[in-house]
Amino acid sequence: MNPADLMRLRTVERTCELERMWQLLDPFRADLTQEQYDGLQRQYSRYHDRLVRREQDGTAAGVDAFERDLVSLVVGRLLEAESGRRGATPAARRLLTQLAGRAGPVAVPLTGLEFEPRCETWSPLTSLVRLRVSGSGFWELPVLAHEFAHCLITDAPAVDRAGAGGLREVRDEIARDLRSDGDLWWSDGAETDERRGRRAEELVADVFATYVLGFAYPACCMALRIASDGLDTRHEIHPSWRHRVWAMLQTMGQVSAQERTECTRWNDFPAEAEKQARELWRTLSGDDGHTMSQSERARLGLWTHRVTEVLNGFGTLRYAGSRRVAVLAGELETGRTRTAPPGRDTVADALNAAWQWRLSRHRTPDEVRDAVTYCLSRC
Structure with a gap:
């Protein structure tokens, strides 16, 4: 057997493996919408054809990512069938369905389980929102609204209908602001355009999640996700928690102000929820944003306002409680x-x-x- 024969053998085995993985989805076919199934089938056919043609460039990595999404989806459905309506996984599907209906017309993302000990993620390959197995309970469901925002920014044409230009455009504006400012307080000294864009998108997703879920999202983050000694830690693609929470609080303030000016019946829920969120932040951080410079607060306020202007264009996304x-x-x-x-x-x-x-x-x-x-x- 020569090297070419060995490569052909490996390609045939990988093709058979992909076919076996695809067959795992058969028992859950009825659980998927036609649009969801068609999207998965397009990806399967794409990678299957590439394996048959023995294309090397990026095929192995793509097949790995697709198979990972399939396993995540299948395991999530198995656990959902086991827990019935009592479990949080069905509630996750209902939450994403309700958010998609409010943002519509938008396809409802798939849900699956993430096995690695890290945060929830969204897969652009299959429009799959992955929940952490170790953190997929009821109390962490608000984080799904953040992941749903990534789905909207990447996939949904509906985001472009808003008069202010759409979520993608606002994300890009924020990234340009960062570059023109020389990154200032946002940078860790190793910024690239890609990282600026990803950090900007994380901020947009935080504002989105707060706008559509209200108090539940910042409460979940502050109670379960943020360590008091890690408020100013900047990660590769995430802003610091201090900046992120400040944007959430600004969003709650803007929603509260909109309710006061636009609603004929007084609704005190947004104002009371904002007050509770600010008290929780003071408990966690010991301040109310005063450790940030004036330029930081001004920039975050401006960016938050840009995002909420876009979200106002959807009409039914704003959550004001009931x-x-x-x-x-x-x-x-x-x-x-x-x-x-x-x-x-x-x-x-x-x-x-x-x-x-x-x-x-x-x-x-x-x-x-x-x-x-x-x-x-x-x-």
């Missing part, structure tokens, strides 16, 4: 839960009620478990 949040939070506090058909409340309402309840005072593990069970039954 009476149901107070009702659900009251039921959790008093323990006077009610039996009702599932789906009465949105996932966004359930998350906001649950986080308000949980952060109001110390809760025991039994109380937390009971609250999760009740909230999942309501949405």
Whole structure:
């Protein structure tokens, strides 16, 4: 056997492996929309054809990524079937479906499970949002709104309909601002245009998640994700948490102001939620943004305003809470839960009620478990 024969052998084996991986999806075919299935089938056919033609450039890496998404999707469906409506994975699908409906017309992303111990991710290859196996519970569902923003920015043509120019354009504007400012406080000294764009997109996704979920998103980040000694740590593609949370708080302030000026009936939920978020931030950081320079606060305020202007163009994305949040939070506090058909409340309402309840005072593990069970039954 010569080297060429060995390469052909390996290519044939990889082709057979890809076919086996594709067949894993068969039992879950009915769970996917036609659009979702067609998208996966296009990727399968693409890489299968490339293997048959023995194309080398990028084929192996692409097949690896596609197979990883397939396994993530299948395992997520298996665990969902096991847990039924009680689990957080079905709630994740419902949340993404509700967000897609509010942003529509937008395809609903797929969901799967991430096995590596890192944050949730979104795969542009298959439009798959991966949940962490170790963190896929009810309390971390707000992070899916951040990942959904990445999906919108990359995939959805609907983002371009807004009068302010679309989320992609705002992301690019922020990246240009960073470059023209010489990166200033944002940079770790090794910036490139690609990294500026990715950091800008993370900021846009934070503003989006806060805009569409309200208090639940910053509460989740501050309570579960941010270490008090890591507020100013800058990562390769993420701004520091201090800058990210400041943008979230600015977003909540802008939503509160819009509710005061645009609504005929007074809605005090956004203002109260903003107050609670700022108190939580002071507890975590010891300040209310005063450690940042004036230029930092001004820049973040301007960028946040640009993003919310675009989001206002969608009309139905802004989350301002509802009476149901107070009702659900009251039921959790008093323990006077009610039996009702599932789906009465949105996932966004359930998350906001649950986080308000949980952060109001110390809760025991039994109380937390009971609250999760009740909230999942309501949405």
